[in-house]
Amino acid sequence: MVSDVPGTAKKRVRDPEARRAAILAAARTVFAERGYAKATIREIAQRAEVTHGLVVMHFSTKEKLFLAAVPGTRDLADSVQGDVEGLAGRVARSYVARMESADSADPFIALVRSAAADQHSAKALLRAMREESVNAYRAVLEGSDVPLRVDLVGAHLIGVTFSRYVLADGPIAAMSPEELTHYLTMSLRGILLGCPGGDLSATEAASSRS
Amino acid sequence: MVSDVPGTAKKRVRDPEARRAAILAAARTVFAERGYAKATIREIAQRAEVTHGLVVMHFSTKEKLFLAAVPGTRDLADSVQGDVEGLAGRVARSYVARMESADSADPFIALVRSAAADQHSAKALLRAMREESVNAYRAVLEGSDVPLRVDLVGAHLIGVTFSRYVLADGPIAAMSPEELTHYLTMSLRGILLGCPGGDLSATEAASSRS
Numbered sequence: 001m002v003s004d005v006p007g008t009a010k011k012r013v014r015d016p017e018a019r020r021a022a023i024l025a026a027a028r029t030v031f032a033e034r035g036y037a038k039a040t041i042r043e044i045a046q047r048a049e050v051t052h053g054l055v056v057m058h059f060s061t062k063e064k065l066f067l068a069a070v071p072g073t074r075d076l077a078d079s080v081q082g083d084v085e086g087l088a089g090r091v092a093r094s095y096v097a098r099m100e101s102a103d104s105a106d107p108f109i110a111l112v113r114s115a116a117a118d119q120h121s122a123k124a125l126l127r128a129m130r131e132e133s134v135n136a137y138r139a140v141l142e143g144s145d146v147p148l149r150v151d152l153v154g155a156h157l158i159g160v161t162f163s164r165y166v167l168a169d170g171p172i173a174a175m176s177p178e179e180l181t182h183y184l185t186m187s188l189r190g191i192l193l194g195c196p197g198g199d200l201s202a203t204e205a206a207s208s209r210s
Numbered sequence: 211m212v213s214d215v216p217g218t219a220k221k222r223v224r225d226p227e228a229r230r231a232a233i234l235a236a237a238r239t240v241f242a243e244r245g246y247a248k249a250t251i252r253e254i255a256q257r258a259e260v261t262h263g264l265v266v267m268h269f270s271t272k273e274k275l276f277l278a279a280v281p282g283t284r285d286l287a288d289s290v291q292g293d294v295e296g297l298a299g300r301v302a303r304s305y306v307a308r309m310e311s312a313d314s315a316d317p318f319i320a321l322v323r324s325a326a327a328d329q330h331s332a333k334a335l336l337r338a339m340r341e342e343s344v345n346a347y348r349a350v351l352e353g354s355d356v357p358l359r360v361d362l363v364g365a366h367l368i369g370v371t372f373s374r375y376v377l378a379d380g381p382i383a384a385m386s387p388e389e390l391t392h393y394l395t396m397s398l399r400g401i402l403l404g405c406p407g408g409d410l411s412a413t414e415a416a417s418s419r420s
Contacts, residue, residue, distance in 0.1 A: 113326045116376055123379045130380060148389070151373065151381040152397055159369030163361065166326055169333045170340060171361040179358070183401075187362055190400010191393075 022048040023055055027069040031107035035114035036066060036121045067128055070107045077136040087140055088192055092184035095157060099165065100177050109165045112158055130154060141192065152191045160184065232258040233265055237279040241317035245324035246276060246331045277338055280317045287346040297350055298402055302394035305367060309375065310387050319375045322368055340364060351402065362401045370394065 026047035030039045041062055045052045059065035079094035080087065099106060115122035133150045141149070163172040164180070175183070236257035240249045251272055255262045269275035289304035290297065309316060325332035343360045351359070373382040374390070385393070 115372070116323045116326055119377055123377055126377070127380065145393075148381045148385065148393060152370070152393055155369030155373045155382055156366050156397065157369070158372055159365035159367070160362070162325070162368055162372075163365045167329055167333055167336070170337065170364075171358045172365055175358065183355075183358060183362055186404045187366065187397065187401040191397040194396045 019048070019050055019054065020058055023050060023058060023065075024069050027065050028107055029105060031066060031069060032105040032110045035110050035118065036062075036107075036125065037114065037118045041065070063124060063128065066107060066125060067132070070111070070125075070129070076133060077139070080136045080140055082140070084140055084193065088188035089181075089185045091153070091188055091192075092181050095184065096177050096181045099161070106165070109161060112161045113166050115158075126154070137192075149192055153188060156187060156191060229258070229260055229264065230268055233260060233268060233275075234279050237275050238317055239315060241276060241279060242315040242320045245320050245328065246272075246317075246335065247324065247328045251275070273334060273338065276317060276335060277342070280321070280335075280339070286343060287349070290346045290350055292350070294350055294403065298398035299391075299395045301363070301398055301402075302391050305394065306387050306391045309371070316375070319371060322371045323376050325368075336364070347402075359402055363398060366397060366401060 023044065026044045027039075030044045030047060033039075034043075039062070041055050042052055044065070045055045048055070055065065059068055075094070079090045082090055099108070111122060111125060115126075130147070130151060133154065134147050137146055137150050143149075160172060160180075163170055164175075165173075167173070172180070233254065236254045237249075240254045240257060243249075244253075249272070251265050252262055254275070255265045258265070265275065269278055285304070289300045292300055309318070321332060321335060325336075340357075340361060343364065344357050347356055347360050353359075370382060370390075373380055374385075375383075377383070382390070
């Protein structure tokens with residue numbers, strides 16, 4: 001598929017960015033509908049109206065395509081970036097904005113729904129998401145326990161996703177997006193920065209204000 | 211099964227407390243092995259070496275038996291009770307002690323594992339657990355948002371249970387019980403009391419110190 005002058009092709013691919021976006025949109029739909037294990041690159045390519053080869057050229061594997069399609073990984077670095085004080089609020093707003101716009105058809109929801117039934121895929125995907133997340137958070141947080149804190153943020157978001165979008169029952173499911181952002185900010189602050197006071201000396205990781 | 215003089219029987223039931231404990235232990239095992247939907251009172255009775263009728267007499271329904279057997283509901287009021295400042299630590303210690311002693315064979319783990327596949331049971335059980343929890347927390351916390359906070363605590367513990375005991379992968383799974391208690395205390399503080407400082411006015415619910 002690649003010509004002898006790669007990188008200089010101009011007319012052959014009309015709008016690579018639009019095709020990439022179409023692949024990602026198709027991937028979101030197929031992962032959300034089928035779950036990770038049953039989704040195939042072939043079906044995603046068909047939905048996006050591109051060839052199988054083009055999907056592989058852009059994303060190489062199903063796992064990489066999932067990680068690019070799932071919210072919270074690709075743009076995570078952007079929402080994390082900034083001062084420590086506002087970190088929890090930025091992460092909360094970014095999570096809520098993405099999940100609410102996805103209208104319950106989101107690959108992360110599919111992952112949480114099928115994780116217990118397909119532990120092998122879930123472990124691999126969550127490991128990859130964890131790694132990307134830790135790298136992003138390290139730009140803002142210091143301390144040897146950043147991986148632990150990031151994993152707790154992940155567990156919290158898995159639990160909230162489960163309550164609000166999978167079971168869709170109870171107070172978390174009934175909250176407005178604004179309320180959810182408010183309460184998530186509060187809980188993520190506790191996890192990421194620790195709370196001053198009490199018997200905890202867990203605030204040292206929050207001291208890396210830039 | 212009940213004689214004409216209920217409450218005064220002495221010799222017929224040798225040790226009612228031991229039988230009740232045997233039923234609960236059997237229930238924990240069967241719920242953990244089969245999940246809620248597939249577990250039957252009949253099998254639980256057989257494991258406990260008591261009659262089906264005795265289980266019904268003690269617990270009336272499978273749902274009530276589950277709620278009695280699952281850690282964190284029956285004794286929740288005890289661990290919640292006390293001053294607001296130490297609340298998060300007490301809840302964290304109680305959760306960790308129960309989950310670690312259960313050796314991954316716990317009905318709550320089974321519930322989290324099977325919740326996505328059996329949403330109907332999961333909703334009913336989590337609703338009942340939520341109700342009991344809210345009642346317990348109201349003894350220590352004030353504010354109209356106590357149900358929201360309690361639901362967030364539940365979501366957090368679902369996410370942590372999922373990472374540590376269902377997928378059993380990553381930093382949360384690798385932590386020692388002491389580390390887990392430390393970090394859970396920190397995140398539960400954020401959820402239950404909010405963190406002072408920042409742009410949140412979420413600390414008013416923490417002002418009900420007795």
